[in-house]
Amino acid sequence: MQLETVSVIGGGAWGTALAQASAMAGRAVTLVLRNEAQAQAVNSSRRNDAALPGQELHPELEAAGAFTGTDIVILAVPAQATRTLLSTIDPNLLAGRPVVLSAKGLETGTLARQSEVLLAMAPDAIPYVLSGPSFAADVAAGRPTAVTLAGDDANSTSELAAALAGPTFRPYAADDRIGVEIAGALKNVYALACGAVDGAQLGASARAALIARGYAEMARMVTAMGGSAHTLTGLAGLGDLTLTCTSTQSRNYQFGMALGAGRPTAEILQSGAKLAEGVATAPVAAALARSFGVDAPLIDAVDAVVAGQSDIATIVAGLMSRPLKREH
Numbered sequence: 588m589q590l591e592t593v594s595v596i597g598g599g600a601w602g603t604a605l606a607q608a609s610a611m612a613g614r615a616v617t618l619v620l621r622n623e624a625q626a627q628a629v630n631s632s633r634r635n636d637a638a639l640p641g642q643e644l645h646p647e648l649e650a651a652g653a654f655t656g657t658d659i660v661i662l663a664v665p666a667q668a669t670r671t672l673l674s675t676i677d678p679n680l681l682a683g684r685p686v687v688l689s690a691k692g693l694e695t696g697t698l699a700r701q702s703e704v705l706l707a708m709a710p711d712a713i714p715y716v717l718s719g720p721s722f723a724a725d726v727a728a729g730r731p732t733a734v735t736l737a738g739d740d741a742n743s744t745s746e747l748a749a750a751l752a753g754p755t756f757r758p759y760a761a762d763d764r765i766g767v768e769i770a771g772a773l774k775n776v777y778a779l780a781c782g783a784v785d786g787a788q789l790g791a792s793a794r795a796a797l798i799a800r801g802y803a804e805m806a807r808m809v810t811a812m813g814g815s816a817h818t819l820t821g822l823a824g825l826g827d828l829t830l831t832c833t834s835t836q837s838r839n840y841q842f843g844m845a846l847g848a849g850r851p852t853a854e855i856l857q858s859g860a861k862l863a864e865g866v867a868t869a870p871v872a873a874a875l876a877r878s879f880g881v882d883a884p885l886i887d888a889v890d891a892v893v894a895g896q897s898d899i900a901t902i903v904a905g906l907m908s909r910p911l912k913r914e915h
């Protein structure tokens with residue numbers, strides 16, 4: 588498989604960071620932005636300050652205003668924008684190519700995972716999922732990061748992981764695409780909950796309990812949807828859940844803190860909050876849990892708070908008064 592050139596489509600924080608990591612891995616990289624004017628500005632300043640302020644871009648990274656085809660394609664727009672983005676791309680340019688899905692969310696309306704969206708729009712693309720504990724600023728600055736890269740063919744996934752691996756960016760090859768996708772999407776929902784616990788000043792013990800019970804709930808969801816609970820012991824599960832549920836650097840955690848302080852979702856969004864994928868994913872995850880018959884009280888709680896149908900005090904009282912049961 589030829590794996591020399593990379594296009595990263597989506598010039599936000601994560602797309603810019605993955606373009607930077609791919610260049611550090613020795614690939615020739617095109618960062619595909621929305622238009623030529625944006626691309627020219629990035630190429631002349633050697634920065635993408637709108638996405639990653641102050642970060643100098645690698646010399647092997649060029650920006651472009653349109654996607655024209657490369658050996659590897661990485662999609663890095665928000666989960667709710669992936670279908671729209673793909674509708675603008677000729678599926679022949681993706682046919683037989685590794686297409687790496689890096690957004691962490693489930694699609695509103697269809698309840699689709701990102702790889703399901705890809706295969707609906709470009710049926711001959713070869714889907715891979717990249718997920719794990721990784722803040723864009725860390726990856727772009729060359730701070731040590733490890734992630735999971737899941738694909739359907741073990742040899743090809745290892746080859747792709749090697750092509751994207753650099754001195755400070757370490758993708759571990761895996762085969763459970765479903766488990767990795769669900770983990771990446773759900774950790775954002777639990778990060779909202781953990782931020783809310785913090786915002787409502789419920790204490791570090793409550794947050795730790797939430798992470799542990801969230802992990803158990805995530806395992807029920809992954810298993811019901813055809814993935815492996817074992818995947819959750821890795822970077823995309825435990826790794827990312829830990830990072831996002833304990834760090835105020837996380838945008839989902841920050842959004843949760845605002846919810847926990849009693850601010851309604853609409854107001855937080857209107858005040859210019861950064862992208863928090865869990866906000867759109869929570870109702871989708873709740874709908875999926877219902878359709879798969881999974882008991883998911885934490886996802887339901889986040890869904891209710893995000894929708895303004897409940898408040899933290901009521902949610903906590905409800906969770907604490909559930910019938911006592913055995914842990915496993």
Ligand SMILES: NC(=O)c1ccc[n+]([C@@H]2O[C@H](COP(=O)([O-])OP(=O)(O)OC[C@H]3O[C@@H](n4cnc5c(N)ncnc54)[C@H](O)[C@@H]3O)[C@@H](O)[C@H]2O)c1
Pocket residue numbers: 597598599600601602620621638663664665666668671672689690691692721722723724862864
């Ligand atoms: N930022 C991180 O640390 C990080 C880390 C891992 C994964 N992710 C995931 O990456 C995804 C993107 O996050 P981000 O941090 O880059 O968000 P962001 O808000 O920084 O950037 C999103 C970018 O997508 C672009 N975009 C939106 N719709 C588009 C469309 N239809 N066509 C072309 N471009 C479009 C926007 O212009 C923007 O540049 C999310 O799913 C997020 O969960 C982010």
Ligand SMILES: O=P(O)(O)OC[C@H](O)CO
Pocket residue numbers: 691719720721722723775778827830831836837838839840862863864
């Ligand atoms: O800032 P967040 O909450 O979108 O999290 C970023 C990454 O997903 C962390 O792995």
